Amino acid sequence: MRLGGRLQAAIEVLSEIDTRHRPVPEALKDWGLSHRFAGSGDRGAISNLVHDALRMKLSHGFIMDGDQPADLAIATLLRQWDLTPEALAASLDGDRFAPEIPSVEHLDACLARDLSAAPAHVQADIPEWLAASFENAFGEDWIAEAQALTARPPLDLRANTLCTSREQVLEAFADQGAIPTRLAPHGVRIESGKGPERQIAATSEVSFARGWFEIQDEGSQLAAALVGAEPGEDILDYCAGGGGKSLAFAAAMQNQGQINAYDADRRRLAPIVERMRRAGAEIIQIRERPSNLAGLELQMDRVLIDAPCTGTGTWRRRPDAKWRISDKNIADRMADQDKVLDAAAVYVRPGGELAYVTCSLLPEENTDRVKAFLQRHPEFETISLKQRWGSVAADPDAPVPYADQNLGLLLSPRRTGTDGFYFAGFRRKI
Known part of the structure; x- marks a missing residue:
């Protein structure tokens, strides 16, 4: 044609x-x-x-x-x-x-x-009624932040260190112009094409079948790394979905310890079975039903909530979602987020940590939910993320992308070159 x-x-x-x-x-x-x-x-x-x-x-x-x-x-x-x-x-x-x-x-x-x-929202290319939320999230930079969501996203891969290295993955995709991600230490980036150019089908590569990498946005890789999973720990991935972050934990933990992967919609867990096999992730236990979590209460070193959200941080990849979002969507997700925070908190041991992650940029789903959680659960306190960010980010000069009032971190295409992600950490008091 x-x-x-x-x-x-x-x-x-x-x-x-x-x-x-x-x-x-x-x-x-x-x-x-x-x-x-x-x-x-x-x-x-x-x-x-x-x-x-x-x-x-x-x-x-x-x-x-x-x-x-x-x-x-x-x-x-x-x-x-x-x-x-x-x-x-x-x-x-x-x-x-x-x-x-x-x-x-x-x-x-x-x-x-x-x-x-x-009008400002037209310059920003977002629905007018969301302009106030973006301004609350980013202050005077909100238009530029929204405009950064109009670019094509890159293809990001996470090298699976259980069986290879980032250098090997970079070599495998050298012909496609692969480069190291700036912040995620195990990430590989292939920039988007221009005009009619198509993005490569990475999952058709032999290196994918060998388990060398998973497709995972750099922001998601950073969120998983910020959880701080260490070898020998007991982890609960409470909204595991297809298991991308569980696989990242298995690599970070060097297959030592145990990861419990659970999702309220157990059908979403189905892809994790093949992904575990391909990646050589041996320490993931799939928990299909709420009853399978019995006995884990107050036992987990770390619990991750990758919460259901509006996905505003992924608008580069799903731009049609930008024009379908509604007030009801946000209200429904806020209720879901409060529910999963309360449900997952019971599994954190004294001194253990609870991580809350969304792929949203809206304060209603992020800092507002953190404040509400702390009011309901005085037994938890926020953790300082400056030192952890410094240990995770591969670029020592990268500024800490704090969210409003330093309540968590807010990643975005303009700030960090990633999809939009929010991360907050809590510790159960001893």
Whole structure:
């Protein structure tokens, strides 16, 4: 397919998402099934166009003075794929599958519009009603922080030190331009492509089958490292999901001790079985049901809560979620977070630690939940994270990314080059 066909396809998918409120993966999959002539390169380019358009939906609409799917797709090519109006018109000339586009003169006039004249939330490319929460989280930098969420994310890998080293993983992906992550000591980064370029399928590599690495954002790697798991300890991963952080613990603990992996939705635990085998993680015990946790009360050295949240910190990867979030979503997640904090706290031994992690940037889900937990549980106190951050972050010059009132750490694409993550630590008083 030429650019015109790809542009028309992206417009069709964006229309489907807009009119039928469908998730992006479903809309893209259905388009591919009904257009089987499209090759993998075409599907990848169309996916990139759709995701890029949604990342900057509001500012594209402002620049184009219209927010229809065609406006967004055309703006994406001009503003994110760096095509000039002249180059775009030339690429579409004579392409019978290309949509009609405005004149070069009109597009030049659009690009000349001053985005700084737009409302703050439009500059930030976030829903207007969330602007106050972002400002509470980041102060005067909130617009720049939100804008950093509009970039494509990199592909981050965590080298599995149970069977290899970061150097070996870097060598395995040298042809893809792999570099060490700046902060996570075992991380490997492959930067995102530009324009139609697709991200590599890392899980198709032989090194993945050998267990050399797991796909894990650098922020998630840092959150796992901040828990401070050490060899010989008893750990409870209370919201384990697919087990990414449990696997990171097993490597940090050198397969010495015990990790209990539990999730309220036991179906989410299913992938951990194969991941454990591949990684050589021998100390993870899967706890499928609440009854399987009996006897662990007040016994755990460390308990991790990777809490259910709105996922605002992952908007680079799921930009459509940015436009679906609601007040009810936040209220529901806050209730879930309080519930799991109370439930998991009972397993922490005296002197043991409780770690609270979200992939959200909103204070309502982060510092507000920490304050509420401390009011309900005076038997816990917060722990200082400055020294732990210094021992975890590979870059000694990296500033500590404190959250508001120093209640935990707040990672973000602009601050740390990672997805958005919040981390807070508590200790049960002796």
